[in-house]
Amino acid sequence: MVVWEMAYKTADESREAYSTLNGKEIVDDLGQKIILYLSFVEKAQWKRLDPPVLPPGLTVIEEMISFDDEKRLLESINWTEDTDNENFQKSLKHRRVKHFGYEFCYENNNVDRDKPLPGGLPDICDSILEKWLKEGYIKYKPDQLTINQYEPGQGIPPHIDTHSAFEDEIVSLSLGSEVVMDFKHPGGVVVPVMLPRRSLLVMAGESRYLWTHGITPRKFDTVQASVGHKSGIITSDIGDLTLNKRGIRTSFTFRKVRKMPCNCSYPSVCDSQRKETRPSFPETDKEALQLEQEYVHRVYEEIAGHFSSTRHTPWPHIVKFLKALPSGSIVADIGCGNGKYLGVNKDLYMVGCDRSQNLVDICRERQFHALVCDALAVPVRSGSCDACISVAVIHHFATAERRVVALQELVRLLRSGGKALIYVWAMEQEYNKQKSKYLRGNRIGQEEKEEINSDTSLRGLQMTDVGNQDLASSSVSPVNDFQEGRCNSKKVTNSELPIHTNRTSFHSQDVLVPWHLKGNPCKDKPVEPIGPVGSHDPSPVFHRYYHVFCEGELEAACQTLGNVSILQSYYDQGNWCVILQKV
Numbered sequence: 168m169v170v171w172e173m174a175y176k177t178a179d180e181s182r183e184a185y186s187t188l189n190g191k192e193i194v195d196d197l198g199q200k201i202i203l204y205l206s207f208v209e210k211a212q213w214k215r216l217d218p219p220v221l222p223p224g225l226t227v228i229e230e231m232i233s234f235d236d237e238k239r240l241l242e243s244i245n246w247t248e249d250t251d252n253e254n255f256q257k258s259l260k261h262r263r264v265k266h267f268g269y270e271f272c273y274e275n276n277n278v279d280r281d282k283p284l285p286g287g288l289p290d291i292c293d294s295i296l297e298k299w300l301k302e303g304y305i306k307y308k309p310d311q312l313t314i315n316q317y318e319p320g321q322g323i324p325p326h327i328d329t330h331s332a333f334e335d336e337i338v339s340l341s342l343g344s345e346v347v348m349d350f351k352h353p354g355g356v357v358v359p360v361m362l363p364r365r366s367l368l369v370m371a372g373e374s375r376y377l378w379t380h381g382i383t384p385r386k387f388d389t390v391q392a393s394v395g396h397k398s399g400i401i402t403s404d405i406g407d408l409t410l411n412k413r414g415i416r417t418s419f420t421f422r423k424v425r426k427m428p429c430n431c432s433y434p435s436v437c438d439s440q441r442k443e444t445r446p447s448f449p450e451t452d453k454e455a456l457q458l459e460q461e462y463v464h465r466v467y468e469e470i471a472g473h474f475s476s477t478r479h480t481p482w483p484h485i486v487k488f489l490k491a492l493p494s495g496s497i498v499a500d501i502g503c504g505n506g507k508y509l510g511v512n513k514d515l516y517m518v519g520c521d522r523s524q525n526l527v528d529i530c531r532e533r534q535f536h537a538l539v540c541d542a543l544a545v546p547v548r549s550g551s552c553d554a555c556i557s558v559a560v561i562h563h564f565a566t567a568e569r570r571v572v573a574l575q576e577l578v579r580l581l582r583s584g585g586k587a588l589i590y591v592w593a594m595e596q597e598y599n600k601q602k603s604k605y606l607r608g609n610r611i612g613q614e615e616k617e618e619i620n621s622d623t624s625l626r627g628l629q630m631t632d633v634g635n636q637d638l639a640s641s642s643v644s645p646v647n648d649f650q651e652g653r654c655n656s657k658k659v660t661n662s663e664l665p666i667h668t669n670r671t672s673f674h675s676q677d678v679l680v681p682w683h684l685k686g687n688p689c690k691d692k693p694v695e696p697i698g699p700v701g702s703h704d705p706s707p708v709f710h711r712y713y714h715v716f717c718e719g720e721l722e723a724a725c726q727t728l729g730n731v732s733i734l735q736s737y738y739d740q741g742n743w744c745v746i747l748q749k750v
């Protein structure tokens with residue numbers, strides 16, 4: 168539901184609006200049907216702050232070029248030419264883009280200063296830029312041009328142009344149609360600014376470095392109704408607002424590529440002055456907990472919706488385990504995610520738990536029983552479960568001790584004779600000369616796909632049936648012996664955790680795995696991914712901590728438990744898996 172505030176000048180007008188609009192279905196400008204429910208409020212809260220002012224350093228100069236020049240500039244753009252190396256043209260989801268002088272790379276939000284594009288800026292810009300320089304509108308000659316074309320309904324996400332990429336002054340010429348651009352201060356103040364057709368927006372100082380700018384994707388803008396008002400701030404004076412239909416707007420944004428690091432006075436948003444924030448390998452339990460909080464819990468909370476949309480197919484061997492349980496069994500899914508196993512076998516009483524409130528909410532929306540808890544302290548009585556599953560969870564604990572405690576907690580829940588199925592991500596993504604599906608998934612941008620196979624085939628499954636051997640009495644080697652030696656990986660000690668490249672082999676057991684968030688992230692929460700400040704790319708990158716297991720490591724950890732026997736241990740498409748039984 169969306170809540171709007173509307174105000175009418177008189178009580179009569181309000182009454183009339185109520186009787187004509189309340190409960191009526193209307194079609195919005197995107198063709199969606201919406202129903203309006205109106206209700207009166209005693210006092211409408213129209214926050215009249217101080218007289219609105221433009222962000223410091225921002226100016227809008229009207230009538231910057233003639234209609235003729237506008238036409239010439241628009242006609243000069245060849246959106247279809249074969250651009251090979253000439254310049255860079257890309258149809259971003261939200262608009263058409265073309266670069267001159269230097270290519271702007273949306274992956275890292277920066278330019279490659281060593282690779283200027285041949286041809287420089289289009290000749291047609293030369294005389295225009297000279298004129299602006301002479302007349303003092305700009306201080307230095309730009310060497311980079313980005314042309315953006317927005318259809319009505321398209322926009323550009325709020326961002327700060329990367330400090331280290333461009334000098335202070337950034338100017339943008341609006342052609343074809345006016346638009347309202349929103350400027351936002353980190354403190355929360357939003358200033359909508361009208362950019363008329365043929366005007367030049369100049370962003371310098373605070374408005375360039377500290378405020379984000381962006382264009383909300385929509386087909387209409389709320390603009391000032393008063394005659395004569397052209398550029399500048401849109402006030403919230405409801406008596407003077409009207410809707411303005413957007414047309415196709417083409418902007419020429421001119422910038423100067425920076426050769427030296429930025430030393431602005433806004434270090435909090437300056438990538439040149441940003442300290443490396445990549446976490447280190449945890450030395451203590453406290454550090455491990457902090458790492459998990461920041462690089463597991465917080466991340467899953469933020470990516471829950473998108474994560475859930477990529478987790479739909481239950482893995483066949485886990486389904487098989489659940490289907491083989493006797494009807495009426497009580498089963499806990501510790502780390503249930505979006506609950507994709509909770510409904511697999513309707514004859515079981517399944518309860519899920521997860522550390523992420525947002526994921527548990529998704530389970531509940533799907534009518535599953537789920538609760539928020541930590542896998543190290545599950546609020547379920549000891550011995551009350553016939554079975555447990557733990558799929559892709561234990562690898563998120565940051566020390567060998569914590570991983571063992573997580574396993575212990577799983578076993579604590581089981582009655583004697585109860586079984587647990589455990590899956591963890593494997594260091595070995597190639598096993599018996601076969602690449603895991605994770606490595607084989609070579610479609611660009613597919614790193615968010617299921618890490619673990621969703622094939623129904625048995626390919627890649629290696630079973631070791633270790634029978635009913637009671638490991639409590641067998642001689643066991645400590646977990647750490649398994650970590651070293653067996654695996655050809657270096658243990659990272661007191662150093663930064665490496666960032667894993669998706670769809671490649673692991674080079675370290677303790678890694679940060681990037682997650683490219685797609686779709687609409689939680690709008691209210693600022694995202695703080697590792698990477699450039701402010702992003703043009705609407706998919707911010709999050710990093711999840713993983714400890715990927717070496718062959719034998721999961722079994723060794725299970726062996727330390729004492730009260731279990733390992734029924735089965737196998738490799739399943741890039742994962743090490745065991746089935747335990749409590750003795």
Ligand SMILES: O=C(O)CCC(=O)C(=O)O
Pocket residue numbers: 313315323328339340380418420
């Ligand atoms: O369309 C515009 O005026 C702004 C474009 C922009 O902000 C950018 O390309 O960084």
Ligand SMILES: [Fe+2]
Pocket residue numbers: 326327328380
């Ligand atoms: Fe920008």
Ligand SMILES: [Zn+2]
Pocket residue numbers: 330331376429430431432433436437438439
């Ligand atoms: Zn800076």
